[in-house]
Amino acid sequence: MAGSFADLDPVRHGGSALRGFLNIAREWKLTEEEQRQILGIRESAVFEDLRIRIQAHEPVPIAEMVIIRIGAVLSIYASLGTQLPPDRMPGWLRSPNQAFEDRTALSVMTTGKLEDLDRVARYLLSVRG
Template identity: 30%
Template sequence: MLQEVEKTRARPDSPRITAEEARAMARAVIRLFDKWQITAAQAQEVLGGLPARTYARWKAGDIGRIDRDLATRLSLLMGIHKGLRHLFTEPDRGYAWVRKPNRAFQGRAPIEVMAEGDIFSLQRVRAYLDAERGGW
């Protein structure tokens, strides 16, 4: 006998990323940037032009207030990481992918696209990975 599955609500109870979630993502992204082997300057641009002092504090574990734009960037980076983990069975290949030229980005490496600084560049890389793994 078939049973109807409860529908997922279109609007979640908590539509915003909480401060605790944002701090956890920030810690994860710092570790991710190390795995990606990108420069501090690239990391700062990916994070929307985060000042060098703030980035240094983050690396030292002192993560302060995270605004909505930065939380969205962190979320996109987590989605990029997730997409790479789905596409590559060997994590090191996924970490290296961000530094390799890619025809989808006119021969530029994905990190170059993400480091353009605007949030749309992050979304572009995320959408590419989602399409590659059949997400949308």
Template identity: 30%
Template sequence: MATLTRVASEPRPFTPEPITDEEAAAMFRAALNLFRLWGVNDDQAAAILDVARRTFARWKAGDVGRLGRDGKARLSNLMGIHKALKIVFSEASRGYAWIKAPNAAFGGRSALDVMLGGELTDLMRVRRYLDAERGGW
């Protein structure tokens, strides 16, 4: 007869910096690849990340430095968007193209148009939509 093993279900204590600077730098490098695959130019990328164009250029050159919570949250949402696109679309190229395609869920605007609003909530809106589409909610 099988026995049940008790699993710890207590929530872990809150940590104010759940994403390390090293993880954020890795996510930034991944985001650069996403921007290239999505056909996003540097001005658009800077708007999505809510940083000055000069700051983005410095980061892109390899001097990422320390990112704040907002920047880390933006990068995390971009990684979530990428993951959801990989699940929803069997062909990567279709997922990359979807970013710029008009979408009725966004009032005929594209996901890129929504993300270019510049607010963290704009990225979250695209991510929530994709998570719902893939059955993650």
């Protein structure tokens, strides 16, 4: 899923990317820990600082890898949006799925590995048609 990010400006794109992610996380009813795992942010204090700065509309430089992870989440969200109404997305994420060896998509997404986020995104793209 990762593409060319040569023109990526972590300050210019970081805030809007994280704001979009936080909106999706709220819609999906993700816990803070799930959000941090998906983004690859280990420290709770770092994540909280980012959230506070986003809410204050301050410029927020985001690591390129975090922006790439947000891109995978956007792909997952878009694919789910073609298949389910928004209120059913959290249930799908938390339901066992044979495509993931009876694990939930969310448990795959929260391993902390970018390739697992990509795995869920690719699966949804394949069933989307």
